[in-house]
Amino acid sequence: MKSVESIATAARAASYELASSSGAKREACLFAMAAAIRAHSPGILAANQLDLRAAQASGTAGHMLDRLALDEKRVEVMATALVEVAGLPDPIGRIDSMWTRPNGLRVGRRRIPLGVIGIIYEARPNVTSDAAALCVKSGNAVVLKGGSEALHSNQAIAMALQEGLAQGGLPAEVVGFIDSSERSAVNEMLVLDEQIDVIIPRGGEGLIRFVSEHAKMPVIKHYKGVCHVYVDASAELEMATNILVNAKVQRPSVCNAAETLLVHRDAATLLAPIAEALIEHGVTLHVCPRSHALLANHAYCVEATESDWGQEYLSLDLSVKIVDSMDEAIAHIRRYGSLHTEAIVTNDYRRAERFLERVDSSTVLVNASTRFADGGELGLGAEIGISTTKLHAFGPMGLDELTTTKFVVYGNGQVRS
């Protein structure tokens, strides 16, 4: 077993060749990686069986087993994703803008890879393949550290990816894989700031806090998504209901699902029918006293406590509050939100614009579901994660967010006076 440091050092060395490779070569590698995943499908599934049996033996919960499990279809989805990423526009080498200075210097900002990206993740083995695809496409080497419960699956996937890279003509070390189930491997990774430029942790809040506290390099992260839908005075009932049901019910376990409904007092008559629709979908409402008084059906209502505001339920629960004004809604979001995603339902032009301007979150929507806060849905082509801190990237991150720019300057002998 190679040491974490030797894997990261090899990734750093390989990153230079990768960074100056042509887009065509990176594309060819991604095709070869997809082919290798398909060719090694039986081996990947066999490795996955080892992980599944161990997980069953240790009494892992059913929904965790489902996240871990692979079948032929899921392996094919991984291969298809590699092909799709291969076809995205190449960000590397792009000159975002260029201008000429009075002294004749031509100054451009040229897009370059970040270098080496560390990904620390839990559960789903497809992250191994998806994250590697985005890194290779954007010219970055990657060091992958998956969860111990998926070690054999991740290992088999990583080996196939490395084989594809070599076939495509890039060093296999471009995709570094930490072949260890030890937690200490994470700690070893987090001090390698000479080798790894940035860490992206993907997993529960505990993992993310641990990584943020111990990493010597920058970390791109989001802790949680406490997304609000604000139903303004001028909202239409049908639209508000559709958006609320979609935002809460379609997939409650994800970070862009709604967790709180705020209703302007002048739209209070909308609350009862919206609540009925949500309750029909099995939602439990955690309501403020004014909301409680407006609702007839109290079987699925509980009184909200202070801890309900700011709660990321990730379940069929929704906190509900009547507010006296849009500014009260904005202040509530500022106090209890997570800078992730908020939506307003309104037909008032000026208030829509004010909400878009004043709400500080990474995605702010008018008359659309919070579930659109996703790189693919917003049109980034792909998503490596979502950042709720403002530095480097804010919101869903695509290929561009895995790059930076350097200044390139074309002169003809200029000196500074």
Added chain:
Amino acid sequence: MKSVESIATAARAASYELASSSGAKREACLFAMAAAIRAHSPGILAANQLDLRAAQASGTAGHMLDRLALDEKRVEVMATALVEVAGLPDPIGRIDSMWTRPNGLRVGRRRIPLGVIGIIYEARPNVTSDAAALCVKSGNAVVLKGGSEALHSNQAIAMALQEGLAQGGLPAEVVGFIDSSERSAVNEMLVLDEQIDVIIPRGGEGLIRFVSEHAKMPVIKHYKGVCHVYVDASAELEMATNILVNAKVQRPSVCNAAETLLVHRDAATLLAPIAEALIEHGVTLHVCPRSHALLANHAYCVEATESDWGQEYLSLDLSVKIVDSMDEAIAHIRRYGSLHTEAIVTNDYRRAERFLERVDSSTVLVNASTRFADGGELGLGAEIGISTTKLHAFGPMGLDELTTTKFVVYGNGQVRS
């Protein structure tokens, strides 16, 4: 004296009003701040006398006294800088791009301030005013912590700026000033990650390392500038000489001054005349054995040791090495450089492009002096600092680098299927 936490908390509260203020209001405030600096010039100069007398009494070196000293002209330069920053294009609210999704959602990336920026700096009192100007223009509140040696000067400047803000109609708390000469105030600041979004340290390497190690929030930094000039085989003598003299001699104490000269062996005949010109300007050369053999005048040459490569002299010293190839030059830069700024002197088109592509530094120049690695010189309008880490910003940082973008989404009832 207010606590550090109360100053930062007040800055955070004020930042919301600032962030949604109009560009016209921020511009008016900057004009009022300039007027207040001019009006309080006598008080600022009197405060500066207190600092100067204390510094003289404690035996501060002459060049440090010069950095600390203000006179009417220097105060006027501060006021002029405020007016100039007021006139720069407003980055806030700018939609960098907008597109429509197949489902009709219109998605835009809207530029917003980072929030609250902490600046920790040493020496020159004008940083108080210059940093505040850039933060206010870009819609950011700022928390300033200057060096203890300039406490009275910084205090007088900050009070004038706050008076101008209030006159212009924004909260004075937008410019927070930590009124303490205690080192512990820095530590208090570095844990306030709820209040301060990013820290920019400006000063010596010791300060920057201390801040990086202890800050709970992201830090934008550069440790040092070890800038290389590579004279390629096809370089012209006159251009190479002019660039080297400018890069080394014009202002040796700054981070974008050249520290190492690399010469292709096929341009070895250029070394002697370039060295003569540098020696004439008082430069001491730290030379490799091959360079030594090429130089006749050894009075200003010393033999380079391993520690000369990678040395940031900040003085009239230059390390010199003959290389066998451009790739050897690039490998040398990769090993000993600081990702700051490198220049090639060449007349070979393909090699110029290869250098621009392969050199990983934040500014890479062809046929121009390294001294152009500066926000003003590159056309950013102003500069808050230079980043040599790739996250968020890489290279000279202007107003745009004090902002981020959020996604704004215009829908008409879309839900995710």
